[in-house]
Amino acid sequence: MSTQEGEAKQVARSGMPGRGDVIRAARKAAFQFTNMLPILCGVVLLIGLLRAAVPPSALGTLFPGDPFLDSLAGAGLGSILAGNPVNSYVISAQLLADGVSIFAIAAFIVTWVTVGIAQLPAEALTLGTRFAILRNSLSFLISIPIALLTALFMALSGGAL
Amino acid sequence: MTKVDAKQGGAHRSTGRGGLIFLGTVVVAYAIIMVFFPATGLQALSLAASTSLQLLVPLSLVFAALLLTNLFLKPQKISSLVGSNSGLKGSLLSLLAGILSVGPAYAWYPLLGTVRSHGGGAGQIAVFLYGRAIKPFLLPAMIAYFGWVFTLSITGLVAVGALVLGWLMAELHGRHA
Numbered sequence: 054m055s056t057q058e059g060e061a062k063q064v065a066r067s068g069m070p071g072r073g074d075v076i077r078a079a080r081k082a083a084f085q086f087t088n089m090l091p092i093l094c095g096v097v098l099l100i101g102l103l104r105a106a107v108p109p110s111a112l113g114t115l116f117p118g119d120p121f122l123d124s125l126a127g128a129g130l131g132s133i134l135a136g137n138p139v140n141s142y143v144i145s146a147q148l149l150a151d152g153v154s155i156f157a158i159a160a161f162i163v164t165w166v167t168v169g170i171a172q173l174p175a176e177a178l179t180l181g182t183r184f185a186i187l188r189n190s191l192s193f194l195i196s197i198p199i200a201l202l203t204a205l206f207m208a209l210s211g212g213a214l
Numbered sequence: 215m216t217k218v219d220a221k222q223g224g225a226h227r228s229t230g231r232g233g234l235i236f237l238g239t240v241v242v243a244y245a246i247i248m249v250f251f252p253a254t255g256l257q258a259l260s261l262a263a264s265t266s267l268q269l270l271v272p273l274s275l276v277f278a279a280l281l282l283t284n285l286f287l288k289p290q291k292i293s294s295l296v297g298s299n300s301g302l303k304g305s306l307l308s309l310l311a312g313i314l315s316v317g318p319a320y321a322w323y324p325l326l327g328t329v330r331s332h333g334g335g336a337g338q339i340a341v342f343l344y345g346r347a348i349k350p351f352l353l354p355a356m357i358a359y360f361g362w363v364f365t366l367s368i369t370g371l372v373a374v375g376a377l378v379l380g381w382l383m384a385e386l387h388g389r390h391a
Contacts, residue, residue, distance in 0.1 A: 098258075099240050203367045
C-alpha cells in the first residue's frame with residue numbers, strides 16, 4: 054500500500070475531510086460566491102442611490118401623529134432605507150427629538166433590518182420571487198404590532214409616547 | 215436550477231443572468247442620474263463605496279461559512295437541523311444563527327440559497343432573516359439612545375415576531391412550494 058493510500062484511509066477513518074475535499078468545497082464556495090457578485094454589486098449601488106436620494110432631514114415630515122399611521126409610515130421608511138443598523142438608531146434619535154412618536158420609531162428600527170426593498174431583487178433571485186415577496190410583506194405587517202406593543206410597554210413603564 | 219448549479223450543488227437558483235440584468239439596470243439608472251443630477255450621482259457612488267468597504271468582513275465570514283457548509287454539512291444534516299420538519303428546535307436554531315450573524319442580509323443570500331437547495335425550510339430561513347434585527351453588539355447603543363424598556367421590549371417582541379413569521383412562511387409558502 055502506498056503512503057498516499059494509507060493517508061487517505063486514515064483520513065476516512067478519522068471522519069475528517071481530506072485535502073481533495075477541502076479543495077472541492079473551496080471551489081464550490083467560490084462558484085456560489087462569484088455567482089452572487091453581480092447581485093451584491095447591484096444592491097450596494099442601489100442602496101447608495103436610495104441614501105443619496107432620501108436625505109435624513111426630510112424624514113420628519115412623513116409622520117401624521119396617529120399611532121397606527123405613524124407605525125405604517127415608520128415601517129415604510131425603514132423598508133426603503135438600508136444600511137448599518139446604528140444609522141437607524143441615529144436617525145430615530147433625531148426623529149424622536151423632533152417629536153415623532155415611539156410607534157414610528159419602533160416600526161422604523163424593525164423594518165430597517167427585516168424588510169429590504171432595495172434587496173428584494175437579490176432575494177428573489179436567490180430564494181425565489183414568491184418567497185421574497187411573501188417574506189418581506191409578512192415582515193412589514195408583523196412590524197406594526199411589534200411597534201404598537203413596544204409603545205404600550207413604554208407607556209406602562211411611564212415613558213413618553 | 216441549471217445544470218451548472220446542480221453540478222456544483224450550488225445556490226437554489228441560477229442567479230448569473232438575472233444578476234447581470236439587475237446590475238445592468240442599476241448601472242443604467244446611475245448613468246441617467248449622472249447626466250441629470252451629477253451631484254446626487256456622485257454622492258450615491260461615494261455612499262456605495264463606503265458600504266462596500268463595510269462589507270469586507272461580513273463577506274469573508276460568509277465565504278468561510280459557505281466553505282464549512284460544503285465541507286461538513288450534507289443535505290440530510292441541513293434538512294434535519296433547519297428543514298421544514300425541524301420544528302421549534304429548527305426555528306430556535308435559525309433565530310440564534312440570525313442573531314449572531316453580522317453584516318447586511320444580502321451578504322448571506324449565497325449561503326441561504328445553498329441551505330434552501332439542501333433542504334432548509336422556508337420558515338426557518340425567514341426566521342433567520344428576521345432574527346437579524348436583534349444585534350447583541352448594538353444593544354448598549356440602543357439602550358443609550360432609547361432606554362432599557364424600549365430595548366428589552368423590542369428585542370423580546372422581535373424574537374417572538376421571528377417565530378410567528380417562520381410559522382406563517384411555513385404555512386403559506388411551504389404549502390405552495
